[in-house]
Amino acid sequence: MSVKLTEEMLSALPDARGHFGAFGGRFVSETLMDSLMTLEKEYARLKKDPEFQARFDKELADYVGRPTPLYFAERLSRETGGAQIWLKREDLCHTGAHKVNNTIGQALLASFLGKKRIIAETGAGQHGVATATVCARLGLECHVFMGAEDVQRQSLNVFRMKLLGATVHAVEGGTKTLKDAMNDAMRDWVANVDDTFYIIGTVAGPHPYPLLVRDFQSVIGRETRRQALEKTGKLPDALVACVGGGSNAIGMFYPFLADESVELYGVEAGGLGIDTGKHAAPLCAGRPGVLHGNRTYLMEDENGQIAGTHSVSAGLDYPGVGPEHSWLKDIGRAHYVSVTDDEAMEGFRKLTRVEGIMPALETAHAVAYAIKLAATMDKDQTVVINVSGRGDKDINTVAKLEGIEI
Amino acid sequence: MSRIEGVLKALKGQGRKALIPYITAGDPHPDVTVDLMHTLVKAGADIIELGVPFSDPMADGPVIQLACERALVHGTSLRQVIAMVKEFRKTDDATPVVLMGYLNPMEAMGYETFADAAKDAGVDGILTVDLPPEEADEVAPLFTQRNLDAIFLLAPTTTDDRIRAISEHSSGYVYYVSIKGVTGSATINVDEVAEKVNHIHELTALPVGVGFGIRDAETAAAVGRVSDGVIVGSVLVDTIARNQADTDQLKRALTDLLHPMREALDSLAS
Ligand SMILES: Cc1ncc(COP(=O)(O)O)c(C=O)c1O
Numbered sequence: 206m207s208v209k210l211t212e213e214m215l216s217a218l219p220d221a222r223g224h225f226g227a228f229g230g231r232f233v234s235e236t237l238m239d240s241l242m243t244l245e246k247e248y249a250r251l252k253k254d255p256e257f258q259a260r261f262d263k264e265l266a267d268y269v270g271r272p273t274p275l276y277f278a279e280r281l282s283r284e285t286g287g288a289q290i291w292l293k294r295e296d297l298c299h300t301g302a303h304k305v306n307n308t309i310g311q312a313l314l315a316s317f318l319g320k321k322r323i324i325a326e327t328g329a330g331q332h333g334v335a336t337a338t339v340c341a342r343l344g345l346e347c348h349v350f351m352g353a354e355d356v357q358r359q360s361l362n363v364f365r366m367k368l369l370g371a372t373v374h375a376v377e378g379g380t381k382t383l384k385d386a387m388n389d390a391m392r393d394w395v396a397n398v399d400d401t402f403y404i405i406g407t408v409a410g411p412h413p414y415p416l417l418v419r420d421f422q423s424v425i426g427r428e429t430r431r432q433a434l435e436k437t438g439k440l441p442d443a444l445v446a447c448v449g450g451g452s453n454a455i456g457m458f459y460p461f462l463a464d465e466s467v468e469l470y471g472v473e474a475g476g477l478g479i480d481t482g483k484h485a486a487p488l489c490a491g492r493p494g495v496l497h498g499n500r501t502y503l504m505e506d507e508n509g510q511i512a513g514t515h516s517v518s519a520g521l522d523y524p525g526v527g528p529e530h531s532w533l534k535d536i537g538r539a540h541y542v543s544v545t546d547d548e549a550m551e552g553f554r555k556l557t558r559v560e561g562i563m564p565a566l567e568t569a570h571a572v573a574y575a576i577k578l579a580a581t582m583d584k585d586q587t588v589v590i591n592v593s594g595r596g597d598k599d600i601n602t603v604a605k606l607e608g609i610e611i
Numbered sequence: 612m613s614r615i616e617g618v619l620k621a622l623k624g625q626g627r628k629a630l631i632p633y634i635t636a637g638d639p640h641p642d643v644t645v646d647l648m649h650t651l652v653k654a655g656a657d658i659i660e661l662g663v664p665f666s667d668p669m670a671d672g673p674v675i676q677l678a679c680e681r682a683l684v685h686g687t688s689l690r691q692v693i694a695m696v697k698e699f700r701k702t703d704d705a706t707p708v709v710l711m712g713y714l715n716p717m718e719a720m721g722y723e724t725f726a727d728a729a730k731d732a733g734v735d736g737i738l739t740v741d742l743p744p745e746e747a748d749e750v751a752p753l754f755t756q757r758n759l760d761a762i763f764l765l766a767p768t769t770t771d772d773r774i775r776a777i778s779e780h781s782s783g784y785v786y787y788v789s790i791k792g793v794t795g796s797a798t799i800n801v802d803e804v805a806e807k808v809n810h811i812h813e814l815t816a817l818p819v820g821v822g823f824g825i826r827d828a829e830t831a832a833a834v835g836r837v838s839d840g841v842i843v844g845s846v847l848v849d850t851i852a853r854n855q856a857d858t859d860q861l862k863r864a865l866t867d868l869l870h871p872m873r874e875a876l877d878s879l880a881s
Contacts, residue, residue, distance in 0.1 A: 222745060232714060232741045234670040236766040236791055238773070378676055384667060391669045396792035398768060495714045495741065496667060508688040509719025510666040 210462050210538060219529075223412020223499075226535065229528035231411040233498045236395045245413040247318055252420065257317065264309045265424060268342065269299045271306075273425075275432035275589070281559045281576070288442065288582035290575060291589045292562065293429050295453065302565065302594030303425060303453045304335035308404055310421030312339040315402035322346045322401045326390040328355055328383035328449065329520030329567065330362025331594055332406030337371035347371040350390045352382040355519045362598050380513045383449075383523045387497055407450025408527030411498030415527050422456025429589055430460050437587055443468040445575040446591035447567045448488065448541065449520045451527035453593035458539060468540065471530060472574040474516035475543035485514035487526050488534050488541035501528040517546035517602065518566035520594075548573040550606065553596065565594035566602065614735045615707040615760050615783035618657055619818045619839060626880040629840030630655050630831070630873055631820055632847055633711065635662035635678035636695055637687025639855035645698045646858070647851075647865065652706050654866040655873030660738070660842060663692050663712030670740045672795035674845040677852060689716040689725065693732045700733035709736035709762060709783075717750075726753040736760035736783045744780040751780060764788050767807060771814060778815035784839065787811060787821045795845030799824035801833040808837045828875035835876045843872065 223229045223245075231241060251257040265271040273294045282290045295303040308325075315323060323345045327333030333349040340347035349366055353375045356363055366373050379385035387410075394403045408415045408422075426444075433441050444461060446454035448471040461467045476484030484490065487502040494503040496511060504512040504524040516522040533539040544552070549566060552573030557563045564572055568591075575590045582588065596603075604611050612620070622629055632651045636644050648659055664682035668675060689712075696708050710729065717725045717739065729737065737754055744751070744763055754761045760783030765774055768791065778785055789804045790797045804821060811819050821834045822842030831841045850868055854861035 230746050231743065232746055233743070234740050234766070234788075235743060235764040235777075236670075236768055236788060238743055238766075239768040239770060378673070379667065379680075388667050388669050392672070392793045395670065396796060398791055494718055497669070498741070503715075505715065505719060507719065508690075509716035510683060511715070 209465060212463050215462055219412060219416055223416065225529045225532035227493065228501050228531040229412060229415060229499050231498060232495050232500065233411045234395065236398060240398050241411055241413070248314065248413055248417050251314065251317060257313065261310055261313060264313070265306065269305050269309060270297065271424065272428045273297050275429060275436060278560050281556065282579070284559060285576050285579045287584065288579040288586040288588045290579050291441070291587055292592045293425060293457065293589055294592055295425060296562070296564065296568070296592045296595035300331070300335050300338050301597065302331040302335065303422065303456065304332045304406060305338065306424055306456065307406070307418050307421045307452060308332070308335040308339045310417065311402070311404040312343050312345065315345065315404070316343055318402065320400060320402035322397065323404055324348045324350065324390050324393050324401055325404045325406060326350045326383065326386040327406060328386065328522055329518065329565070330355065330359040330366065330598060331520060333371070333373070334362050334365050334369070336404050337366040337369035340371065341369045348374060348393065350374045350376055350386040350393070352380070352386045353377050354381040355383065355386070358519050358602060359598060361601065382514070383519070384511065391497070407452040408455050408529060409450045409497055409499060409501070409525055415499065415529055418452050419455045419459055419529060422452050423459045425453065425456040425591060426458060426460035429457060433587070433589065440464055440467055441589045442466070442582065442586040443470060443578060443588045444591070445470045445472060445571045445578065445588060447472045447521060447571040447593060448526060448530060449523050449567060450525070451530045453591050455527060455529055457591040462538060469538065470574060470578065471539055471541045472570045473541060473543040474518060474521035474570060475545040476515040478545055479543060483515040484543065485516040485522050485524065486543040487524060488530060489543045493531065496525045499528045501525050501531045502534070517549060518570070520565070520567040521570065542574055544570050544573045552576065553603065562592065563596035564592055565596050566599045568593045613758055613760050613783060615658060618707055619784060622657060623839065628835040628838065628876045628879060629657040629820065630869065630876055631658045631660055631840050631842040632656050632869060633660040633662060633842060633844035634847055634851065635664055635675060635682055636692040637664055637682030637685055638678040638848065638851055639681050641685050641687050641691055641695070643858050644695050647862065648699050649703065650862045650865055651869065652703060654869035656706065656869065657840070658707045658709060660709045660711045661692065661696065663689055663710055663716055665713040665716060668713065670793055672793040672845065674795040674849050674852070678848045689720050690728070693728045693734065696734050697732035704733065707735040708733070709738055710734055711738040712740065714739050714742050722750050722753050726757050726759065730757040730759055734759060736762050738762040738786060740764070744777050747780065755782065762786055765811060767791050774811055774814045778817055781817055784818040784820045785811070785815065786842065787819055787838070789821050789823045789834070792823070794823055797824060799830060801830070804834060805837040828871035831872040832875040832879060835879055841876065
């Protein structure tokens with residue numbers, strides 16, 4: 206490992222302008238600057254406010270159902286024949302994915318700021334569902350922007366959002382996926398900036414979003430750290446999480462960044478294979494640029510136009526990634542790797558059949574890589590997979606890939 | 612003195628207001644952009660804002676999004692846009708040209724390479740929608756060293772402190788975004804705009820251009836009464852969309868739109 210991170214270094218990041226080294230920042234049109242600066246100031250205050258933190262912790266416990274278990278996947282470990290594989294069960298969170306940790310936090314922020322109208326973008330629909338859920342819970346008006354292609358792929362989640370009282374806006378522009386949903390959410394925000402709070406679903410976006418989403422999701426890593434010490438008597442040797450925008454991964458990694466012995470693996474969507482160009486792996490195959498308010502690794506063409514992405518999983522189908530991951534890549538603290546659609550499907554089947562846990566297709570990427578990794582490790586070592594979500598939302602996609610009609 | 616400053620000063624001396632049309636380069640086709648730029652000048656443009664197409668134009672409404680898509684279908688790149696300005700300059704070295712776009716194409720080209728090429732081609736100003744002054748400390752000096760004006764946006768939500776700070780980073784003019792919203796969306800409230808623009812004039816000596824929501828002679832005149840210039844975008848781009856099949860007809864339509872605005876602005880001259 207190239208850099209030893211200390212608690213002190215970590216607490217200084219992002220810096221006052223929202224930069225993680227060369228990444229992050231605040232690249233938005235002027236209309237949004239005032240709102241972002243207000244949010245930054247208010248969040249800095251609420252972060253230290255015991256009342257806000259107590260309310261957040263209570264929601265996580267009683268509404269989300271935390272702590273989620275750290276589960277020993279005994280059969281999977283035995284079949285793999287290497288390190289012990291443990292699962293952090295974010296799939297057991299209310300609404301079925303880690304996304305709700307963040308939406309609860311941001312919706313509370315919105316309430317404290319007196320904003321009554323909520324907007325969100327969504328890819329797989331998990332963030333949209335998690336946002337619609339907390340809006341129902343707190344009595345907030347909810348608008349979710351979703352690429353028209355994702356509306357097709359994730360129809361079950363579209364219906365869930367509608368049942369929860371949200372308005373779902375199908376976005377027809379651009380590539381009709383997550384990045385275009387984010388564009389339209391930003392456009393809505395510019396037009397309604399006075400009364401609207403934008404709940405961004407991942408650690409991307411302009412400062413302070415990468416900071417506050419990371420803070421809200423870090424409960425995953427904090428619990429994992431404590432549970433690993435309790436159950437195995439030591440820190441894990443490796444953590445594996447899938448990376449779309451990077452929120453479940455940063456939530457898992459962040460509390461371990463100063464623990465030099467813990468190897469971190471972020472798994473991007475390799476799609477049809479990195480060499481085909483049809484993938485969604487900016488950290489593995491992109492270069493730094495500016496999109497959606499921050500500087501980060503991107504998939505783009507030689508002229509700086511954002512490239513179309515491909516992944517079997519809608520939640521990973523995004524050409525950018527959170528700026529903190531770009532920084533962790535460049536300083537060498539975390540490894541970023543990819544697995545293909547086919548490998549992810551294999552991971553999906555394996556976890557379903559061997560452990561009776563059906564992961565989201567996003568999560569299946571982490572599962573597939575972790576199995577490969579564990580096989581190269583010793584029996585006394587431990588690998589923790591962040592099971593970011595459950596797979597019920599994906600059964601239509603899986604059925605279609607297997608040629609089954611349901 | 613930059614070409615932009617010169618033009619705005621001369622107009623001011625005549626008590627006139629700048630008419631600043633926006634079109635997206637490469638829309639409907641890269642081959643006609645230079646021709647359209649000359650058409651805009653003949654119809655009364657004082658300065659041209661030439662949009663650099665981007666795949667993800669987050670601050671733009673559907674009209675300019677579609678213009679970007681039409682331009683990108685033909686592969687219009689930042690390098691090509693700069694080449695268009697160079698071509699335009701062969702027969703017009705009086706009309707300032709401002710490149711307006713998003714940061715990523717410039718970053719991909721390399722800021723220094725971009726600034727050199729833009730200067731060499733005869734570009735006068737750079738307006739980057741998603742680059743607030745806070746993030747511009749690396750980029751903006753490359754522009755000012757080459758006497759390219761860095762034009763920044765002000766919005767209805769911009770506080771007084773920021774108006775002062777942004778104006779200090781700007782040269783040529785500041786661009787006041789008259790509405791909370793994306794390009795081509797709402798109609799402007801002329802009284803509110805007037806109040807804010809008058810206030811901006813108290814905080815900076817730079818000329819103030821006002822854009823977003825100006826669709827016709829009437830709104831142009833109303834805004835021109837308080838500002839130093841009006842920027843007209845979506846209504847022109849919409850006209851391009853509707854007349855893309857026939858370039859001659861398109862040029863007539865653009866002229867028919869700009870002429871009354873020019874006249875309305877000039878009728879304000881004291
Ligand atoms: C279950 C699940 N995991 C992972 C992701 C990817 O997002 P992130 O990288 O922000 O965790 C998503 C996004 O929709 C998701 O639904």
